[in-house]
Amino acid sequence: MKNKGIILLIMLLLGVAAVFGLRDHSGRSPKKAAVGLEAPDFTLKDTEGRVWKLSDLRNKVVLVNFWASWCDSCKEENPSIQRLVNAGKGNDKLVILSVLFKDDPAKAMEYMKASGFSYPVLIDDKNISSRYGLTGVPETFIIDKKGTIRQKIVGPITWDTPEVRTALAGLIDEKS
Numbered sequence: 001m002k003n004k005g006i007i008l009l010i011m012l013l014l015g016v017a018a019v020f021g022l023r024d025h026s027g028r029s030p031k032k033a034a035v036g037l038e039a040p041d042f043t044l045k046d047t048e049g050r051v052w053k054l055s056d057l058r059n060k061v062v063l064v065n066f067w068a069s070w071c072d073s074c075k076e077e078n079p080s081i082q083r084l085v086n087a088g089k090g091n092d093k094l095v096i097l098s099v100l101f102k103d104d105p106a107k108a109m110e111y112m113k114a115s116g117f118s119y120p121v122l123i124d125d126k127n128i129s130s131r132y133g134l135t136g137v138p139e140t141f142i143i144d145k146k147g148t149i150r151q152k153i154v155g156p157i158t159w160d161t162p163e164v165r166t167a168l169a170g171l172i173d174e175k176s
Contacts, residue, residue: 032133035152039064039143040131044099044122047109052097052122055147061171062143063096063159066124066134068103069111074138077156078117084159085119093145093172099124101137144171 033040039062043053054062065081067074081096088094099122100108108121132141135154142151150171157164 033131033141033149033152034133035149037149038147039141039149040128041147042125042128042131044125044128046120046122047100047105047112048120050120052120054143057095058147059145060092061094061145061168063094063140063168064132064143065096065098065138065140066101066129066132067098067138068101069108070103071137073156075111077138077159078115080157080159080161081119082115082117084165087160087165091172094168096120097122099128101129101134142168142171145174 031037039054041053041055043051045051054064063084065077067078069075081098085096088096096119098119101124105121105123112118112121132139138156140153140157141149142153144150
């Protein structure tokens with residue numbers, strides 16, 4: 001009787017292994033975003049209802065900043081993002097998007113309005129932050145004109161420094 005239980009357990013384990021081994025792996029979740037890879041495409045609405053599709057922004061350098069209104073590091077970083085937006089007014093080759101991460105859009109918009117920030121806030125569909133492999137906020141991805149992730153920045157930085165602006169200008173000036 002004891003042997004029958006062991007045999008049954010082995011057969012069950014073999015059956016489970018066979019099911020997982022034979023299934024079609026094409027349905028697996030896509031690779032996480034990484035420097036040097038094509039940025040995962042997304043279609044998200046912003047808090048104003050405008051639809052943004054990353055692939056529509058080819059031939060532009062795109063800065064995608066994941067953040068939340070409850071995040072103190074994000075609050076530290078956001079003023080420099082706004083200054084970068086202000087400095088780039090009229091330059092349609094740089095697009096700055098923020099993606100709200102695990103936050104209430106109403107609270108985020110209240111914070112944006114009170115702070116005088118005017119850049120787009122996209123609402124995460126719970127898939128994009130996962131596909132980008134977020135470990136927390138703020139995290140920012142710089143995507144070149146071909147749609148390739150050129151840099152991933154974890155944590156806050158000052159976005160309007162001469163060094164950052166020069167690096168972004170270099171990406172903008174690269175030949176496609």
